[in-house]
Amino acid sequence: MKIATYNVNGINGRLPVLLRWLEETQPDVVCLQELKAPQEKFPEQAINDAGYLAIWHGQKSWNGVAILSKGHEMKEVRRELPRDPDDAHSRYIEAIVKGVLIGCLYLPNGNPAPGPKFDYKLAWFERFKLHAASLLAEKIPVVLVGDYNVIPTERDAYKPERWVKDALFRPETRAAFEELIGQGWTDAIRKIYPDEVIYTFWDYFRDAYGRNAGLRIDHLLLSPQIESRLVNAGVDKFVRGWEKSSDHAPTWIELSDAE
């Protein structure tokens, strides 16, 4: 089973690129972030015509997350994180597909930092860690995938020294990610490629993609009950070079079938 995450930066503006990538790579499950579309403007028919079922939690202008499934039945579990009913951002949706619980997240950017946006990022991160811990306690196969807006280590940025005061790389952000991993999660890309420079995002300007001046901020975390099924992982970097591309590239894992 191939599971991918893709920050599309506008589902409707990105639809031709998304459909082409689905057609060419045929992932089984896709987690999308930054739909930038209200609930009723999600292009469900085009997604269905491409062979995918979809559940989504839209929001006007910003945020928005979705899970697509190629044929496999999908059972939605929740469409927001617990513990803050006043949080109006659409940043989390969760479903079970083929016995795997899939959490699709769009963690807040947090800039400028310090400030209220950074406070919101850290508060959201704390809620996410609590939820992640409760999922681990269930001892079931879980993958938590999406745009974490976290540069985990210096290796994950083209010029890490330029990011030390940024919300994606500040000590508080990296510490929160390390604490999350410390619960028992496996960073799938780093499991397959322990030492390589791998990016999932390249800025639109200054030819960042052409210079490979990127960041690794989209992550796929595996619970212990599914970690042994990881057979491959990668980034579909070529998609970033297409016309009208998102600034992120699709990032994916391949899991063997359950025994």
Add this chain to the structure above:
DNA sequence: ATGCCGTGGAAACCACGA
């Protein structure tokens, strides 16, 4: 160190992203 680009929505500019 930076929003130089790109998207969406409102309004012919602005907020936001990383």
